Amino acid sequence: MSEETNEIKLSDIEFRVLQILKEDARMPAAKIAKQLGLSRVTVSRIINSLRKKGVKFTIEAKDKELVAFVVTDSCKSTECYKTISGDFISLIRSNTLNEIENELEKIKPKNVILARSLGKRFVRTSLYCDYCGGKIESEPIIYKRGKKIYYACCNACLNGLKKKLTKLKD
Ligand SMILES: [Zn+2]
Known part of the structure:
Protein backbone atom coordinates (compact mmCIF):
# COMPACT_ATOMS: atom_id res chain seq x y z
CA MET A 1 0.00 0.00 0.00
CA SER A 2 1.57 3.26 -1.12
CA GLU A 3 -1.13 5.59 0.16
CA GLU A 4 0.07 8.02 2.79
CA THR A 5 -1.63 7.69 6.16
CA ASN A 6 -0.82 9.56 9.30
CA GLU A 7 -2.34 11.17 12.34
CA ILE A 8 -2.17 14.93 12.45
CA LYS A 9 -0.77 16.49 15.57
CA LEU A 10 -2.15 19.84 16.61
CA SER A 11 -0.31 22.20 18.89
CA ASP A 12 -2.12 23.40 21.98
CA ILE A 13 -2.90 26.77 20.48
CA GLU A 14 -4.00 25.27 17.16
CA PHE A 15 -6.40 23.10 19.13
CA ARG A 16 -7.83 26.10 20.99
CA VAL A 17 -8.42 27.97 17.73
CA LEU A 18 -10.02 24.86 16.23
CA GLN A 19 -12.35 24.56 19.23
CA ILE A 20 -13.70 28.02 18.38
CA LEU A 21 -13.89 27.38 14.63
CA LYS A 22 -15.73 24.13 15.24
CA GLU A 23 -18.58 26.09 16.80
CA ASP A 24 -18.56 28.92 14.29
CA ALA A 25 -16.46 28.43 11.19
CA ARG A 26 -17.21 31.96 10.04
CA MET A 27 -15.86 33.72 13.10
CA PRO A 28 -13.41 36.45 12.03
CA ALA A 29 -9.78 36.09 13.07
CA ALA A 30 -9.97 39.38 14.99
CA LYS A 31 -12.75 38.05 17.21
CA ILE A 32 -10.92 34.78 17.86
CA ALA A 33 -7.79 36.78 18.68
CA LYS A 34 -9.70 38.78 21.27
CA GLN A 35 -11.12 35.63 22.88
CA LEU A 36 -7.73 33.98 23.15
CA GLY A 37 -5.71 37.11 23.95
CA LEU A 50 -4.61 24.34 10.28
CA ARG A 51 -5.73 24.58 6.66
CA LYS A 52 -2.33 23.35 5.46
CA LYS A 53 -2.70 20.36 7.74
CA GLY A 54 -5.98 19.69 5.99
CA VAL A 55 -8.24 20.44 8.95
CA LYS A 56 -11.71 21.44 7.82
CA PHE A 57 -13.82 23.84 9.85
CA THR A 58 -17.04 23.67 7.94
CA ILE A 59 -19.03 20.57 7.43
CA GLU A 60 -21.64 20.44 4.77
CA ALA A 61 -25.08 20.07 6.22
CA LYS A 62 -27.88 18.95 4.04
CA ASP A 63 -30.53 21.62 3.73
CA LYS A 64 -34.16 20.94 4.50
CA GLU A 65 -35.71 19.84 1.27
CA LEU A 66 -38.62 22.24 0.96
CA VAL A 67 -38.84 25.94 1.57
CA ALA A 68 -41.96 28.08 1.52
CA PHE A 69 -41.57 31.80 0.84
CA VAL A 70 -44.53 33.22 2.68
CA VAL A 71 -45.73 36.79 2.24
CA THR A 72 -47.18 38.12 5.50
CA ASP A 73 -47.68 41.47 7.23
CA SER A 74 -45.33 40.65 10.05
CA CYS A 75 -42.35 38.40 10.59
CA LYS A 76 -43.52 34.80 11.12
CA SER A 77 -40.28 32.84 11.13
CA THR A 78 -36.71 32.96 12.40
CA GLU A 79 -35.69 33.60 8.79
CA CYS A 80 -37.45 36.73 7.71
CA TYR A 81 -37.07 39.55 5.15
CA LYS A 82 -38.81 42.89 4.78
CA THR A 83 -39.79 43.81 1.24
CA ILE A 84 -39.41 47.32 -0.14
CA SER A 85 -43.20 47.64 -0.22
CA GLY A 86 -43.38 46.89 3.50
CA ASP A 87 -44.56 43.28 3.51
CA PHE A 88 -42.57 40.50 5.12
CA ILE A 89 -41.31 37.32 3.55
CA SER A 90 -40.93 34.55 6.08
CA LEU A 91 -39.08 31.41 5.09
CA ILE A 92 -40.39 28.11 6.38
CA ARG A 93 -38.15 25.12 5.85
CA SER A 94 -39.16 21.52 6.25
CA ASN A 95 -38.69 18.07 4.76
CA THR A 96 -42.38 17.38 4.47
CA LEU A 97 -45.18 19.20 2.72
CA ASN A 98 -47.43 18.28 5.62
CA GLU A 99 -45.36 20.24 8.13
CA ILE A 100 -45.28 23.25 5.84
CA GLU A 101 -49.05 23.12 5.38
CA ASN A 102 -49.51 23.01 9.15
CA GLU A 103 -47.38 26.13 9.53
CA LEU A 104 -49.24 27.92 6.75
CA GLU A 105 -52.56 27.23 8.43
CA LYS A 106 -51.37 29.08 11.54
CA ILE A 107 -49.89 31.97 9.57
CA LYS A 108 -52.69 32.62 7.06
CA PRO A 109 -50.34 34.18 4.49
CA LYS A 110 -51.13 36.66 1.73
CA ASN A 111 -49.16 34.58 -0.74
CA VAL A 112 -46.94 31.51 -0.79
CA ILE A 113 -44.28 30.26 -3.13
CA LEU A 114 -43.21 26.72 -2.44
CA ALA A 115 -39.78 25.69 -3.64
CA ARG A 116 -37.41 22.78 -3.48
CA SER A 117 -33.94 23.42 -2.13
CA LEU A 118 -31.21 23.04 -4.76
CA GLY A 119 -28.46 21.81 -2.55
CA LYS A 120 -26.43 22.38 0.50
CA ARG A 121 -25.76 25.24 2.81
CA PHE A 122 -22.87 25.66 5.13
CA VAL A 123 -24.12 26.01 8.65
CA ARG A 124 -22.64 26.30 12.09
CA THR A 125 -21.92 22.82 13.25
CA SER A 126 -19.84 20.64 15.49
CA LEU A 127 -17.50 17.80 14.73
CA TYR A 128 -18.83 14.27 14.59
CA CYS A 129 -16.91 11.03 14.83
CA ASP A 130 -16.55 9.42 11.40
CA TYR A 131 -16.75 5.97 12.97
CA CYS A 132 -19.47 5.98 15.64
CA GLY A 133 -21.21 9.15 14.49
CA GLY A 134 -21.17 10.63 18.00
CA LYS A 135 -20.59 14.32 18.64
CA ILE A 136 -16.97 15.00 19.54
CA GLU A 137 -16.91 16.97 22.78
CA SER A 138 -13.18 16.89 23.52
CA GLU A 139 -10.08 16.96 21.35
CA PRO A 140 -10.76 15.16 18.07
CA ILE A 141 -8.34 12.56 16.80
CA ILE A 142 -7.63 13.67 13.27
CA TYR A 143 -6.69 10.97 10.83
CA LYS A 144 -5.45 11.67 7.36
CA ARG A 145 -5.58 9.01 4.72
CA GLY A 146 -4.51 10.01 1.25
CA LYS A 147 -6.24 13.33 0.66
CA LYS A 148 -9.16 12.67 3.00
CA ILE A 149 -9.44 13.82 6.60
CA TYR A 150 -11.34 11.79 9.16
CA TYR A 151 -12.26 12.56 12.75
CA ALA A 152 -12.51 10.07 15.56
CA CYS A 153 -13.78 10.66 19.10
CA CYS A 154 -11.53 8.10 20.77
CA ASN A 155 -8.77 5.59 20.04
CA ALA A 156 -11.22 2.70 19.80
CA CYS A 157 -13.11 4.53 17.06
CA LEU A 158 -9.85 5.47 15.35
CA ASN A 159 -8.85 1.81 15.20
CA GLY A 160 -12.31 0.81 14.00
CA LEU A 161 -12.17 3.50 11.35
CA LYS A 162 -8.74 2.38 10.13
CA LYS A 163 -9.95 -1.23 9.88
CA LYS A 164 -13.11 -0.20 8.07
CA LEU A 165 -11.21 1.96 5.57
CA THR A 166 -8.68 -0.80 4.94
CA LYS A 167 -11.49 -3.28 4.29
CA LEU A 168 -13.16 -0.87 1.88
CA LYS A 169 -9.96 -0.67 -0.13
CA ASP A 170 -9.63 -4.46 -0.49
ZN1 LIG B 1 -16.50 7.57 17.90
Missing part, protein backbone atom coordinates in the same frame (compact mmCIF):
# COMPACT_ATOMS: atom_id res chain seq x y z
CA LEU A 38 -3.62 36.80 20.80
CA SER A 39 -2.90 39.17 17.94
CA ARG A 40 -5.00 38.92 14.80
CA VAL A 41 -1.88 38.15 12.77
CA THR A 42 -1.05 35.20 15.01
CA VAL A 43 -4.57 33.82 14.70
CA SER A 44 -4.48 34.18 10.90
CA ARG A 45 -1.19 32.29 10.86
CA ILE A 46 -2.67 29.51 13.01
CA ILE A 47 -5.74 29.25 10.77
CA ASN A 48 -3.48 28.97 7.72
CA SER A 49 -1.43 26.26 9.35
